[in-house]
Amino acid sequence: MRGRFREFWGSNRKREAIEAYILILPMIVGLIVFTAGPVLASLYFSFTRWNLLSRPKWQGFDNYIELSHDPLFWITIKNTAFYVLGTVPTGTVLALLLAIALNQKIRMLAVFRTIYFLPVVSSVVAISVLWLWLYQADFGLVNQFLRFLGFRGVRWLSSTTWAMPAIIIMSIWHGLGYNIVIFIAGLQGIPQDYYEAATVDGATAWHKFFNITIPLLSPVTFFVITLSIINSFQVFAQAYVMTQGGPVNATKTIVYYLYQQGFMHFHMGYASALAYVLFIIIVALTLFQFWFQQRWVHYEI
Numbered sequence: 380m381r382g383r384f385r386e387f388w389g390s391n392r393k394r395e396a397i398e399a400y401i402l403i404l405p406m407i408v409g410l411i412v413f414t415a416g417p418v419l420a421s422l423y424f425s426f427t428r429w430n431l432l433s434r435p436k437w438q439g440f441d442n443y444i445e446l447s448h449d450p451l452f453w454i455t456i457k458n459t460a461f462y463v464l465g466t467v468p469t470g471t472v473l474a475l476l477l478a479i480a481l482n483q484k485i486r487m488l489a490v491f492r493t494i495y496f497l498p499v500v501s502s503v504v505a506i507s508v509l510w511l512w513l514y515q516a517d518f519g520l521v522n523q524f525l526r527f528l529g530f531r532g533v534r535w536l537s538s539t540t541w542a543m544p545a546i547i548i549m550s551i552w553h554g555l556g557y558n559i560v561i562f563i564a565g566l567q568g569i570p571q572d573y574y575e576a577a578t579v580d581g582a583t584a585w586h587k588f589f590n591i592t593i594p595l596l597s598p599v600t601f602f603v604i605t606l607s608i609i610n611s612f613q614v615f616a617q618a619y620v621m622t623q624g625g626p627v628n629a630t631k632t633i634v635y636y637l638y639q640q641g642f643m644h645f646h647m648g649y650a651s652a653l654a655y656v657l658f659i660i661i662v663a664l665t666l667f668q669f670w671f672q673q674r675w676v677h678y679e680i
Contacts, residue, residue, distance in 0.1 A: 421651040421654055421655070422651070422655065423435075424647055424648050424651040425442055425443075425648060425651035425652040425654070425655050426438065426439055426440065426442065426648070427648045428441075428442075428646075428648045428649075429647045429648045430645040430646070430647065431645050431647055432645070435648065438648075442648050442649050442651075442652035443652050443656070445649070446649075446652055446653065446656060451628065451631070451636065452636065452653070454628050454631065455628075455631050455632055455633045455635070455636045456633065458543060458628075458629070458630060458631055458632055459611075459612060459614070459632045459633045461543055462543060462546070462547060462550075462611060462614055462632060463608060463611040463612060465543070465544065465547035466547050466550050466551055466554075466607065466611050467604060467607045467608055467611055469547075469551055470550075470551045470554060470555060470558060470607060471558065471600065471603055471604055471607060473551065473555060474555055474558030474559045474561075474562055474603065475558075475562050475596075475600070477495065477555070477559050478558075478559045478562030478563045478565075478566060479562075479566065479588075479592070481495070481559065481563060482563055482566045482567065492559075492560075492563075495555060495556040495559055496556035496557070496559070496560060497556065498552060498553045498554075498555070498556055499553070499554065499555075499556040499557045501553075503553065503616040503617065503620075504616055504620055506549070506553050507549070507616060507617050507620035507621050508620060510545075510549040510621065511536070511620065511621050514535040514536050514545055514621075516532060516533075516534045516535065516537065517532075519535075521533075521535070522535075536621055536622050536626075537626055538626070539626050539627055539629040542622055542625070542626060542629045542630045543629055543630050545621075546614075546617045546618060546621060546622070546630055549617060549621075550611075550614065550617055554607070554610070558603050558607070561599060561602065561603055562596070562599060562600075562603065564599070565596050565598075565599030565600075566592070566596065569591070569592065569595045569596070573591045573595070574587055574591060577590070577591060594677040595677065597675060597676045597677050598676055598677075598678055600676075601668070601672050601676045604668070605665060605668050608661075608664060608665075608668070609661055609665065612633070612634075612657065612660065612661050612664075613634055613657075614632050614634065615632065615634040615635055615638065618630045618631065618632055618635050619635060619638070624636075624639075633653065633656075633657050634657070636653060637650050637653040637654055637657070638650075640653060
């Protein structure tokens, strides 16, 4: 009797496993065909010279050696690093402060949360076009507001000094709502007992913020910073729509340079090498963050 039960149970387990694999088969096929396949193919193409028309010609590490001597590549590295340093810290701090404000019991709270999240669900291209009008030197609302305050207008997108800061400001505004939602979820997960005990001990609001909120919110902060850095290194649409990488390459990022090499000049092997250099940079920074988070991330026990 026990043997029959085990045989029946074993056959059911096998049948369920087969059914499960059949159900997830489309996703596995899609992952292999549309993700893993192109990733491995681009790794091969990074060692070749290929123009999308003729057969790829193997040339070893020539693309990577050429990259190391390409001055435009180093300009894009500098521009991308400037963009990351401009968006990630500022965007994280603003999102945290606004999340704390929106986590309070105030009137029309749902309306404010919706307003802050609207840019996130909007198209990046549409947002870029909107800010292109706002940054217009003569009639844009940004310069009009500056003149109203008594300042001179700035030629935002045609200035090598202000073009990248203009894109950074727009990108922070666009991604703020997503980080705010993540921080609000983290804030609501902090037990109120800690705050009540601190109040009994006579702690001020600043003491509660730095000794309770910040430490207990550090896992969420780590998550936000990691995702923000990864996304910032892949910035493309803003520079493509608003400045086309100019003026004088001031806003040309790694991904924009990759796009130019691969889909405008048809240097697909060189573009693949650029993609893998970007991949290595992102992986290295992410691993560093996971190592460094042991020093500042505090998980509740």
